[in-house]
Amino acid sequence: RFGKLRPDEFHSGLLTRIQTEQLGNGLAVGTVNHKIETIKAIFSFSYQNHRIPFNPTTGFKKLKPGKKKMEFWEEWEAEKFLSFADKKYPRGSAKRWIYTIYLTAINTGMRAGELWGLQPRDIVQSGEIIRVTRQFERVTRSFRFPKGAKERDVPCNQTLLMELQDLISRSNISSESTIFSGDGGEPICHENFVPRCFKRDVADAQVKDIRFHDLRHTAFTLMLAKGLDVKTVQAIAGHESITTTMIYVHLLKDGIKLAARMFSITPRNNNPLPEAAGSSRLSLVQ
Numbered sequence: 421r422f423g424k425l426r427p428d429e430f431h432s433g434l435l436t437r438i439q440t441e442q443l444g445n446g447l448a449v450g451t452v453n454h455k456i457e458t459i460k461a462i463f464s465f466s467y468q469n470h471r472i473p474f475n476p477t478t479g480f481k482k483l484k485p486g487k488k489k490m491e492f493w494e495e496w497e498a499e500k501f502l503s504f505a506d507k508k509y510p511r512g513s514a515k516r517w518i519y520t521i522y523l524t525a526i527n528t529g530m531r532a533g534e535l536w537g538l539q540p541r542d543i544v545q546s547g548e549i550i551r552v553t554r555q556f557e558r559v560t561r562s563f564r565f566p567k568g569a570k571e572r573d574v575p576c577n578q579t580l581l582m583e584l585q586d587l588i589s590r591s592n593i594s595s596e597s598t599i600f601s602g603d604g605g606e607p608i609c610h611e612n613f614v615p616r617c618f619k620r621d622v623a624d625a626q627v628k629d630i631r632f633h634d635l636r637h638t639a640f641t642l643m644l645a646k647g648l649d650v651k652t653v654q655a656i657a658g659h660e661s662i663t664t665t666m667i668y669v670h671l672l673k674d675g676i677k678l679a680a681r682m683f684s685i686t687p688r689n690n691n692p693l694p695e696a697a698g699s700s701r702l703s704l705v706q
Contacts, residue, residue, distance in 0.1 A: 427476060428476065430459075430463070430476040432480050435459070435477065438452075438455070438459075439452055439456065442455060443483075449484075450485060451611065452483060453483055453485075454611060456480070457482070457559045458559060459477060460477040463475045490634070490637050491628070491630040491631070491634045492630070492638040492641045493627065493628060493630065493638045495642055498526055498642065500627055501522065501621070501625045501627050502522060502526065504624065505522050505625070506519055508621065508624075512590075517591075517599075518617055518621075519583075520583045520584065520587050521535060521600055522618075522621075522635070523580055523583055524580060525635040525636065525639070526639055526642075527575070527576075527579075527580050527639065528550060528574040528575065528576070528580075529574065529635075529636045530550075530574060530636070531555065531567065532610050533556050533557065533566075534552050534555045534566055535600060536555070536556040536600060536607045536608045536610065537563050537598060538550070538598065538599045539595065539597060539599060540588050540593055540597075540599060541595040541596060543576060543581070543585075547585070548575070548576055548581075549575065550573070550574050550575075551572075551573055552571060552572050552574060553566070554566065556598070556607045556608075558610055558611070561606075561607075566658065570658065572655065572658045587599060610632075613632075614632050618632050636657075637668070637671075640653050640656070640657055640665070640668045641668045644669060644672060645672055650665055650666065
């Protein structure tokens with residue numbers, strides 16, 4: 421559509437029209453922003469390599485997404501989804517890697533870009549730790565430091581380790597290649613994976629519809645629910661401030677309040693407590 425346009429025919433008005441048209445076609449804000457990012461990346465690359473005298477997209481801002489509610493799965497929902505994926509992508513099948521992605525996301529809380537950048541050499545400390553050292557940048561198709569420009573360690577339990585080792589062995593993945601990759605060996609395209617795999621699997625598993633990023637929220641919420649201390653979860657998540665981690669504690673409190681509204685054990689009737697034969701009524705106050 422835009423291949424025949426001259427660089428000087430691109431301007432903020434044209435980009436705004438593209439945004440409006442794409443939103444009118446029902447695309448999400450994030451998807452529209454990704455398309456604009458691609459156009460901007462092309463012009464930026466061309467300008468940096470002196471192929472064009474100026475970058476006509478400089479300063480054009482992305483759409484601001486509406487604030488999305490943080491969602492997460494309860495433990496039973498996470499287990500139900502993994503059970504479904506385990507059966508749909510059985511061990512030894514060509515698509516077992518999809519199940520392994522879900523298992524990794526829910527057990528580590530890694531971001532999507534970090535998952536797509538994961539390499540065998542990142543599994544350290546006898547396999548008990550995954551060292552997050554990079555993430556895959558979807559626009560430039562290159563690797564960069566994780567968010568915050570700092571490495572961090574996340575847990576790798578035995579079940580997850582076995583799945584990762586099996587995938588690495590069966591696919592003969594070298595230590596510096598990405599564990600999750602397409603047919604050509606390139607890292608996974610997140611924009612294709614989510615609608616083609618994740619969204620379909622969520623619907624077929626009949627669990628609450630959440631975003632892929634909410635698997636990260638699910639991981640940290642369940643870690644706290646299992647008794648892991650907040651400071652440890654903060655380190656796993658890579659949060660600079662513990663205030664951010666405390667959000668998950670508040671999510672748990674919302675769940676407790678929901679239980680208060682839904683869970684109630686009450687007497688069958690209002691009859692007084694029976695007295696023990698030959699004794700006075702037992703006191704309920706110690």
